[in-house]
Amino acid sequence: MRIGVTTGGGDCAGLNAVIRAVVKSAILEHRDEVIGIEDGFDQFIRRQAPSELTLHSVRGILARGGTILGTTNRGNPFHYVLPGMTKPxxxxxxxxxxxxxxxLDALIVIGGDxxxxxxxxxxxxxxxxxxVPKTIDNDLGATDYTFGFDTAVNFAMDALDRLRTTAESHERVMILEVMGRYAGWIALHTALAGGAHACLIPEIEYDPQLVVDRIRRSFAKEGNFYLIVVAEGAKPAGGVHSVVEHGTATRAERLGGAGEQLASAIxxxxxxxxxxxxxxxLQRGGSPTSFDRILATRFGYEAVRAVHASKFGQMVALKGQDIITVPMESAIAKLRLVDPKSPVVLAARSIGICFGDDE
Incomplete structure (x- = not known):
């Protein structure tokens, strides 16, 4: 078979591991020809000749961040702005x-929602x-985890560990703003792993005064510093998301400033x-963790198997310990958000992490 592979949306750690697995599995197991499509779907629209991916092409890329194929989050072919034009x-x-x-007998598409x-x-x-599901936000439906998430959380955890020492030294309140868009997975896991005092996520609107009360109580009774992890999509009760750039017909809105919004309020x-x-x-770059390397490799292998089984219109997904295929429409039906009543949130509350609400 002649199989194309492309990466779309924002980059993250593990993309190259998927590409490597697709190429090696397709060639070594099936003697397929693999064609690399650059910059999402842009190469098709530019009508540029793609390149064949060989075993040599993917040598040494397992630990490399980013994607050797390039990517874009502006290349929607259904709403594409051609050069020299202003309307899609x-x-x-x-x-x-x-x-x-x-x-091409099949195309393997690696990306987020x-x-x-x-x-x-x-x-x-x-x-x-x-x-193949990809996003550091871990918000894609129908899969338990997406690769890139674990690497992002580990980097954020390391940053929180570093902020702890300077917070202690200066008796400060440190706010760490992390990515995640409208899902609080990165913030929640970072707060748990990094020992934060508070975690503000999009799924639970926060009251700034309750955060103030917890800070005062902590400094009075427990210690001389306070660590808060804020998801970029977090917002105060009755308020709005902090937006850096509003969305257009060809681009989603860009969130940012939630940390400063909180700091200004308290x-x-x-x-x-x-x-x-x-x-x-910084959360997108760098070498993938072992978890992301393994998950990405399994996804790539299973994607090739799905191609040979003619499971088109399907997406590979992690369910428990197994990689399965699910209909694409179920994966994009709704975002996978943090359940405020989930065991992970309850565990965080039980050890004293504040979510800025009255529970």
Whole structure:
């Protein structure tokens, strides 16, 4: 078979591990030809000739962050802004023709909810597609975990460990803002693993005064510093998300500033200094953890198996310890958000982590 593989959306650790697994499994087990499609679906629209991926092409990329194929979060072929134009155009038929002209028997698409939505729409137009879930936010439905998440959490945990020592030295309140968009998975796991005093997530609106009360109580009785992990999508009760850039027809809104929003709300009510650290894209880069390398490798292998089983319109997913395939439409039906009543949240509350509500 002649199999194409592409990466779309934001980059994260583990993408190259998937590409490597796809190439090695396809060639060594099935003697397939693997074609690398660069920059998501852009290469189809630009009508540039793709390159074949060989065993040599993927040598040494397991531990490398990013993606050797490049990626973009602006390349929706159904709403594509062509060079020299200002309004988006539907280029999906061009993508379909290019796949056919390249003689691809299947296309493995690696991406998050946005990329999976595009892939599903292209599948409905007749393209033989298999999806691989990718996002540091861990918010894609139908899979327990996505690769990139564990690496992001480990980096954020390390940052929180470092902030702890400087917070103790200066008796400060430290706010660490992490990514996650509208899901609080990164913040929740970072707070638990890093020993934060408070964790503010999008799924639980917070009351700034309750956070102030917990800070005062902590400094009076427990210690001389306070660590808060804030998800970029967190918002105060009755308030709105902090947005850096509003969304358009071709691009989703960009969140940011939740940490400063919190600091501004509580600074006038406490005596301690507050410092805000925003990790930003540092969470996306770097070498993947062992968990992400293994999960990404398993996903790549199972994606090739799905292609050979003609399981098109399906996405590989982790359920418990098993990799299964699920319909793409179920994966994109809704975001996978933190349940405020989940065992993980209850565990966090039981050890005193404040979520800024009255529970």
């Amino acid at each position: 155009t539907d280029c999906s038929d061009l993508v379909v023709r290019q796949v056919q002209q390249l003689g 946005g990329t999976m939505s595009i892939a599903y729409d292209l599948f409905r137009k007749g393209l033989p597609l298999v999806g 600074q006038k009510h406490i005596d301690q200094d507050i410092r805000v650290t925003v990790l930003g894209h």
